[in-house]
Amino acid sequence: MSKKHNFSAGPCILPQEVFEKSAQAILDFNGIGLSLLEISHRSKDFVAVMDEARAIVKRLMNLNDDYEVLYLGGGASLQFVMVPFNLMKSENGKAAYLDTGVWAAGAIKEAKKFGTVDVVGSSKEDNYSFIPKDYTVGSEYDYFHCTSNNTIYGTQMKTFPKVDTLMVCDMSSDIFSRQIDFSQFDLIYAGAQKNMGPAGVTLVVVKKEILGKTGRDIPSILDYSQHVAKESMYNTPPVFPVYASLLTLQHLENNGGIAAAEARNEAKAKLLYEEIDRNPLFETFCKEEDRSLMNVSFRLLDESKKETFDNAWKAAGISGLNGHRSIGGYRASLYNALPIESVQVLVDVMKNL
Numbered sequence: 552m553s554k555k556h557n558f559s560a561g562p563c564i565l566p567q568e569v570f571e572k573s574a575q576a577i578l579d580f581n582g583i584g585l586s587l588l589e590i591s592h593r594s595k596d597f598v599a600v601m602d603e604a605r606a607i608v609k610r611l612m613n614l615n616d617d618y619e620v621l622y623l624g625g626g627a628s629l630q631f632v633m634v635p636f637n638l639m640k641s642e643n644g645k646a647a648y649l650d651t652g653v654w655a656a657g658a659i660k661e662a663k664k665f666g667t668v669d670v671v672g673s674s675k676e677d678n679y680s681f682i683p684k685d686y687t688v689g690s691e692y693d694y695f696h697c698t699s700n701n702t703i704y705g706t707q708m709k710t711f712p713k714v715d716t717l718m719v720c721d722m723s724s725d726i727f728s729r730q731i732d733f734s735q736f737d738l739i740y741a742g743a744q745k746n747m748g749p750a751g752v753t754l755v756v757v758k759k760e761i762l763g764k765t766g767r768d769i770p771s772i773l774d775y776s777q778h779v780a781k782e783s784m785y786n787t788p789p790v791f792p793v794y795a796s797l798l799t800l801q802h803l804e805n806n807g808g809i810a811a812a813e814a815r816n817e818a819k820a821k822l823l824y825e826e827i828d829r830n831p832l833f834e835t836f837c838k839e840e841d842r843s844l845m846n847v848s849f850r851l852l853d854e855s856k857k858e859t860f861d862n863a864w865k866a867a868g869i870s871g872l873n874g875h876r877s878i879g880g881y882r883a884s885l886y887n888a889l890p891i892e893s894v895q896v897l898v899d900v901m902k903n904l
């Protein structure tokens with residue numbers, strides 16, 4: 552069967568080379584006569600994987616040794632809990648959150664269990680169709696939390712505010728897709744299952760000096776300091792997702808790094824947005840200035856064409872184009888591994904509708 556044009560929002564397309572190399576590692580890892588799945592995480596072969604998986608993130612992000620890289624279980628959703636547990640003061644804890652979508656709201660909901668949460672900006676009343684920009688965050692807050700890319704609505708923060716406190720960002724759906732000064736953040740997290748690898752592991756990049764300052768008694772498994780002390784091997788790590796993430800990041804590094812990925816992502820997004828703007832049958836859900844390069848959420852204006860459109864993209868070998876169940880319509884996710892040829896196939900279908 553020929554490969555589909557995979558626009559899935561996540562888990563999603565990864566480089567073909569990653570599928571092939573990780574399949575090989577399941578059969579025989581590094582030619583050692585054992586599968587990656589049957590060796591100890593303390594074996595020298597796996598420790599080398601974890602060491603390199605941690606090192607490559609710092610190289611790609613251009614971060615110094617003030618930062619530690621962790622690969623944790625529990626998904627990005629567990630970080631909604633670990634962030635306040637580790638960063639919100641036990642007494643009079645207070646954090647500022649930007650509410651830009653369902654995932655940001657999920658983070659807010661959990662943080663409220665630990666202390667006061669001020670939502671400094673929200674586009675909820677407007678169906679999360681834009682990124683609020685008119686707010687300030689002062690030093691009375693323990694930290695500020697934002698979501699760089701809103702996977703469902705197709706909005707993306709193009710710039711980040713200067714805040715007077717720690718800066719925390721959920722980068723689950725646009726990590727490694729564009730050049731950013733990563734050193735402006737004190738903590739970054741991202742579920743791997745978009746640009747980074749398969750589901751089952753979450754990347755956490757944390758500045759060491761911010762830890763251990765809340766006065767809270769944090770259960771060890773939820774304490775970043777414990778994971779840092781054990782070099783991301785506090786307990787058995789998700790070995791396969793870590794290895795496949797390493798392969799994905801090596802692929803990125805060998806293909807020009809983040810700068811080259813950004814140029815490819817911009818070209819793909821331009822191709823699709825130009826067609827949406829030109830074609831009177833389509834429109835995006837969000838404000839133009841906040842359009843995401845990763846998730847292009849759009850709708851069909853003439854419902855009578857829905858069946859024809861759906862049949863046409865499916866016949867063209869396209870998969871994963873349906874919008875998130877909460878807003879409907881369509882969503883084309885243009886993650887790093889999606890080739891521009893797939894976008895061209897979609898644009899051709901839209902042109903012929």
Ligand code: PMP
Nearest residue numbers: 626627628654702721723724742
């Ligand atoms: N944050 C964002 C921006 C997401 O897109 C998602 C999931 N798609 C999550 C958090 C939740 O991630 P997980 O399913 O890994 O908990």
